[in-house]
Amino acid sequence: MQSKQAPLKAPDKKTALAKAEHFCAYQERSQQEVRDKLYSLGLHHQDVEELITELIQGNFLNEERFACTYALGKFRMKLWGKLKIAEGLKFKRVPPGLISKALSRISEDEYLSALEAVLTKKAPSIKEADPFRKKQKLAQYAIQKGYESDLVFDALKSSNLL
CATH class of the missing domain: 1.10.10.10 (Winged helix-like DNA-binding domain superfamily/Winged helix DNA-binding domain)
Structure with a gap:
């Protein structure tokens, strides 16, 4: 019934x-x-x-306050990169001007440190003997988290994770 x-x-x-x-x-x-x-x-x-x-x-x-809070929260708590944060804000229909303003609140030093932390934390869990494949998997993981590919590969070159 x-x-x-x-x-x-x-x-x-x-x-x-x-x-x-x-x-x-x-x-x-x-x-x-x-x-x-x-x-x-x-x-x-x-x-x-x-x-x-x-x-x-x-x-x-307040859309600007929301965008800044969202960007800093996702960056500091989940260690998301700027690309993923921007996509999340676009999904919430935040205007592009406010997205760039929110992303500019993330300091470059803090951003690079977070990228290093993401790579350092992930590296031990990748069970790959071939250093090239391990590097590719690490890069893929960081890019998936929203970091720019050029920054990821630069960070991998300068680090001793492999």
């Missing part, structure tokens, strides 16, 4: 705003994430856009 679910009743704007504020206060969000959340509550386009505007005016929603 199929159970009939009542169609989702859209909350009033005041309730939806309170939910959206809580959603944004818990963690930095992109505008698209908030839009998706509001649409999932059953709101219509015009109401969603009005609520987004209210959230921006109340400083609950």
Whole structure:
């Protein structure tokens, strides 16, 4: 027997705003994430856009702050490279100007140190006798983490991991 679910009743704007504020206060969000959340509550386009505007005016929603927090968080916690971070921000529909601004917050020295750390941590787990294949596997891993291939190969040349 199929159970009939009542169609989702859209909350009033005041309730939806309170939910959206809580959603944004818990963690930095992109505008698209908030839009998706509001649409999932059953709101219509015009109401969603009005609520987004209210959230921006109340400083609950700030795309630049989100982009910087996302970039630095993914870099420092997961040791992602700039390419992977940029793809993640594009997926969240952050404008290109804000993506480059967020990526510029990562210092070059810290970035190269993180790349070295990624390679150093991965090297012992690669069980490959041939140094060329081991180098290729290490490079592939770092590139998959979002680091630029030229930086990866330069780091592998200057390191003694092989």
